Amino acid sequence: MKNIITTVNGVSTVVHDDPWSMPGEDDSGNRDYQIVSLERLLVLAESGESLQKLYGVVLHPDDDPGVLQPWLDSLPLIALQFPRFSDGRAYSQAYLLRARHGFEGELRAVGDVLRDQLAAMRHCGFSSFAVREDKSAEEALKGLEVFDLIYARSVSTPQPLFRRR
Amino acid sequence: MYRYDEYDRALVQARVEQFRDQVARRLSGDLSEEEFLPLRLQNGLYLQKHAYMLRVANPYGTLSADQLRVLAKIATDFDRGYGHFTTRQNIQFNWIELEQVPDILQLLADHDMHAIQTSGNCVRNITTEAFAGVAGDEVIDPRPLAEILRQWSTVNPEFLFLPRKFKIAISSSASDRAAVRAHDIGLYLYRGDRGEMLLDVMAGGGLGRTPILNERVKQALPWQHILTYTEAVLRVYNRYGRRDNKYKARIKILVKTLGVDAFAQEVEREWALIKDSDAVLTEREYQRVAAGFAPPVYERLDLIDPEYGAWLARDPQFGLWVQRNTQPHKVTGYASVILSTKPGASAPPGDVTGEQMNAVADLAERYGFGEIRVSHEQNLVLPDIRKQDLYPLWKKLTEINLAKPNVGLLTDVIACPGGDYCALANTRSLPVTRAIQERFDNIDFLHDLGDLTLNISGCVNACGHHHIGNIGILGVDKSGEEFFQITIGGAQGKNSSLGKVIGRAFRTEEVPEAINRLLQTYLDYRELDEPFIETVNRIGLDPFKERVYQTPTATAQVTPEEASV
Numbered sequence: 001m002k003n004i005i006t007t008v009n010g011v012s013t014v015v016h017d018d019p020w021s022m023p024g025e026d027d028s029g030n031r032d033y034q035i036v037s038l039e040r041l042l043v044l045a046e047s048g049e050s051l052q053k054l055y056g057v058v059l060h061p062d063d064d065p066g067v068l069q070p071w072l073d074s075l076p077l078i079a080l081q082f083p084r085f086s087d088g089r090a091y092s093q094a095y096l097l098r099a100r101h102g103f104e105g106e107l108r109a110v111g112d113v114l115r116d117q118l119a120a121m122r123h124c125g126f127s128s129f130a131v132r133e134d135k136s137a138e139e140a141l142k143g144l145e146v147f148d149l150i151y152a153r154s155v156s157t158p159q160p161l162f163r164r165r
Numbered sequence: 166m167y168r169y170d171e172y173d174r175a176l177v178q179a180r181v182e183q184f185r186d187q188v189a190r191r192l193s194g195d196l197s198e199e200e201f202l203p204l205r206l207q208n209g210l211y212l213q214k215h216a217y218m219l220r221v222a223n224p225y226g227t228l229s230a231d232q233l234r235v236l237a238k239i240a241t242d243f244d245r246g247y248g249h250f251t252t253r254q255n256i257q258f259n260w261i262e263l264e265q266v267p268d269i270l271q272l273l274a275d276h277d278m279h280a281i282q283t284s285g286n287c288v289r290n291i292t293t294e295a296f297a298g299v300a301g302d303e304v305i306d307p308r309p310l311a312e313i314l315r316q317w318s319t320v321n322p323e324f325l326f327l328p329r330k331f332k333i334a335i336s337s338s339a340s341d342r343a344a345v346r347a348h349d350i351g352l353y354l355y356r357g358d359r360g361e362m363l364l365d366v367m368a369g370g371g372l373g374r375t376p377i378l379n380e381r382v383k384q385a386l387p388w389q390h391i392l393t394y395t396e397a398v399l400r401v402y403n404r405y406g407r408r409d410n411k412y413k414a415r416i417k418i419l420v421k422t423l424g425v426d427a428f429a430q431e432v433e434r435e436w437a438l439i440k441d442s443d444a445v446l447t448e449r450e451y452q453r454v455a456a457g458f459a460p461p462v463y464e465r466l467d468l469i470d471p472e473y474g475a476w477l478a479r480d481p482q483f484g485l486w487v488q489r490n491t492q493p494h495k496v497t498g499y500a501s502v503i504l505s506t507k508p509g510a511s512a513p514p515g516d517v518t519g520e521q522m523n524a525v526a527d528l529a530e531r532y533g534f535g536e537i538r539v540s541h542e543q544n545l546v547l548p549d550i551r552k553q554d555l556y557p558l559w560k561k562l563t564e565i566n567l568a569k570p571n572v573g574l575l576t577d578v579i580a581c582p583g584g585d586y587c588a589l590a591n592t593r594s595l596p597v598t599r600a601i602q603e604r605f606d607n608i609d610f611l612h613d614l615g616d617l618t619l620n621i622s623g624c625v626n627a628c629g630h631h632h633i634g635n636i637g638i639l640g641v642d643k644s645g646e647e648f649f650q651i652t653i654g655g656a657q658g659k660n661s662s663l664g665k666v667i668g669r670a671f672r673t674e675e676v677p678e679a680i681n682r683l684l685q686t687y688l689d690y691r692e693l694d695e696p697f698i699e700t701v702n703r704i705g706l707d708p709f710k711e712r713v714y715q716t717p718t719a720t721a722q723v724t725p726e727e728a729s730v
Binding site for chain 2: 085086088089091092093116119120123124139146149152153154158160162165
């Protein structure tokens with residue numbers, strides 16, 4: 001995928017050789033790094049195909065992230081969609097995957113992903129960002145360099161401010 | 166008042182810089198209007214009919230004298246000399262230049278204020294009643310929990326892009342003066358058998374085009390869980406609330422669709438998984454915040470002040486004002502004073518000039534403890550006034566046109582800015598407000614009518630809360646012409662109810678006569694001191710309808726079916 005920012009150990013950088021491809025994207029390159037739909041994942045799992053480290057999955061904003069429970073230990077990447085940046089369902093999905101289901105792999109924001117929302121996404125547990133392709137990922141990176149103190153708890157700061165102040 | 170610490174201050178300062186950068190990117194074209202829109206809304210900035218409008222947050226309606234002076238400065242330096250206080254206890258400035266907004270926000274931040282989340286599909290300003298901390302009938306001061314909710318909801322990253330706006334109100338008095346039941350979440354705070362603080366949580370209220378009063382989803386919630394439970398409600402709403410239709414996106418539609426019991430169960434399931442987390446509020450945090458609301462040092466005063474009593478006897482005008490515009494205080498010898506922003510035709514409801522704000526700030530320091538409140542009815546309140554100071558205060562308020570003795574009366578109208586300003590409104594609510602205030606200017610008649618609320622909205626979005634006015638007026642557009650539909654029987658407070666339409670809608674110039682006939686009907690039927698709303702409840706709508714529509718002065722033009730589309 002193009003225009004990707006990843007955050008590793010708190011450091012965010014623009015990645016130029018991201019191996020993943022979204023469903024339907026030209027995947028002539030690396031066939032080992034496909035992000036598949038939930039439906040496809042369920043078919044693959046049913047057929048007994050090994051899911052280890054090969055497939056990522058993308059959820060629809062309406063999906064209950066709990067359905068991925070059986071594969072959370074092996075899935076390397078889960079992508080959550082922002083059909084429009086003003087559609088905030090994926091923030092709650094991200095929170096649930098991280099805080100409730102203990103997902104530790106890469107959590108990627110895809111869709112209408114823009115600079116001014118990246119800090120909130122990071123708070124909710126996203127670790128990579130597929131910035132909308134007509135926007136500069138380098139510019140968007142500034143969205144992760146902002147002051148992002150919050151009062152409430154979040155995935156990235158599990159203790160609310162009142163327990164720390 | 167709650168005082169900002171270094172965290173609060175750092176947050177609002179950083180927010181100013183962030184928005185300054187976003188405005189620069191909008192002006193340079195890096196941000197499209199569509200991308201900029203939610204960013205500016207979450208900083209209180211609307212694009213209205215003629216200009217940008219900035220809505221500044223007055224958390225739960227509380228201001229210091231210095232903060233009010235800052236609002237006066239904004240009115241004078243950046244606007245046309247006045248601001249408009251709203252039903253959510255905020256203030257709006259109607260004539261703002263986009264380029265100047267970062268400087269205005271800087272001015273606010275430098276005085277521990279902000280405009281964060283006064284708009285947009287996020288948790289809005291937390292409201293409570295204007296007499297919090299001083300009301301004679303108060304059970305518990307709701308402000309510490311309101312402030313804790315304010316902090317928790319501010320830039321809460323999971324809940325910045327909800328399906329629709331989200332309003333929370335909290336009240337803890339014998340009378341609910343915060344319209345709790347018209348809120349997405351309404352909280353009633355009270356004491357349990359062992360003196361512990363408990364909350365009844367109401368969910369799914371809202372006015373707009375589908376008015377619904379909220380219903381109880383949780384009884385006797387321990388106060389420590391105010392944040393975990395709110396989080397559970399918001400997570401359920403964020404995941405399952407409708408996003409395909411803006412008019413069906415409020416939580417009230419979700420609660421109604423699922424049914425309140427099923428909704429409550431869904432919330433309960435979510436809450437069970439987070440209620441034993443670090444989000445549980447601590448006694449230490451409650452005490453830290455509550456310290457900011459410690460009562461001022463009141464003087465020990467006698468119940469009866471002879472000089473005050475003498476002025477009451479000597480000056481009937483003063484007596485009228487005391488009767489309507491003061492409220493019992495929990496401390497002997499004090500009263501809370503309501504400054505009516507509804508002088509009549511000379512100013513729209515809620516509009517206050519910069520000069521008036523400065524004068525009020527001075528009076529708050531001279532006669533009170535330097536604090537001012539904004540009421541849900543769009544009036545200002547000086548919460549702590551010694552009864553012996555009421556007379557000189559009244560004199561001074563009269564000089565600045567803030568002493569109309571009409572609080573709670575027919576002319577204490579709640580009204581939205583309407584089509585004169587608002588891009589959403591399809592009718593102008595202010596001319597009809599003015600027409601009513603002009604027609605019913607006789608103060609003795611108004612006092613004889615007694616308690617009566619009149620609420621006017623310029624469109625179905627219902628910012629003037631017409632559904633919960635004893636008399637409600639809704640502007641509707643019919644082929645480019647303005648008509649006004651009248652409801653009666655609405656009420657806010659513990660006995661909240663939604664008004665019912667009396668019949669066909671009226672032209673602007675017909676509205677005062679229609680109101681007059683409603684009032685005459687009431688006067689004919691009322692028993693003893695029965696207020697308007699109780700007469701309506703007792704005799705029903707029919708006698709009112711008959712009188713209003715008996716002769717053609719109130720010409721019918723639109724059927725109710727058409728008008729309610």
